[in-house]
Amino acid sequence: MALKIKEQDNVFMISGTINATTVNYFKNHLEFLMLYTNALTINIECVISIDNNGLxxxxELYTMALANKKTFKILGYGHKGIYDELRINQAA
Structure with missing residues (x-):
C-alpha cells in the first residue's frame, strides 16, 4: 500500500506502509516539515506495516529533532516496535 501523509490540526497523519520503497518520501517530507516548525507531531495509527528502514x-528524525532542540511526538496505537526502539536508543 502506498504511503500517505496529510495534515490535520497540526498533526501529520501517516497511513499505509513505511518500507524500503516509501521510506525516502517519508523521511524527506518530514525532514522538510521539521526545518520550518518548532514541533512535529505524527500519528501512526493508520500505518499498516513498518520495516527496519522505517524504524x-x-x-533519525527523532535524533534530528533532539539535536535541533525541536519537539517530535508520535501518536496513535501504531507499532509497539517504534516505541520500543526509541526507548532503547534513548536509554543508551
Whole structure:
C-alpha cells in the first residue's frame, strides 16, 4: 500500500506502509516539515506495516529533532516496535 501523509490540526497523519520503497518520501517530507516548525507531531495509527528502514528513519528524525532542540511526538496505537526502539536508543 502506498504511503500517505496529510495534515490535520497540526498533526501529520501517516497511513499505509513505511518500507524500503516509501521510506525516502517519508523521511524527506518530514525532514522538510521539521526545518520550518518548532514541533512535529505524527500519528501512526493508520500505518499498516513498518520495516527496519522505517524504524531507522523515525529514529533519525527523532535524533534530528533532539539535536535541533525541536519537539517530535508520535501518536496513535501504531507499532509497539517504534516505541520500543526509541526507548532503547534513548536509554543508551
Amino acid at each position: 531507522k528513519a523515525i529514529e
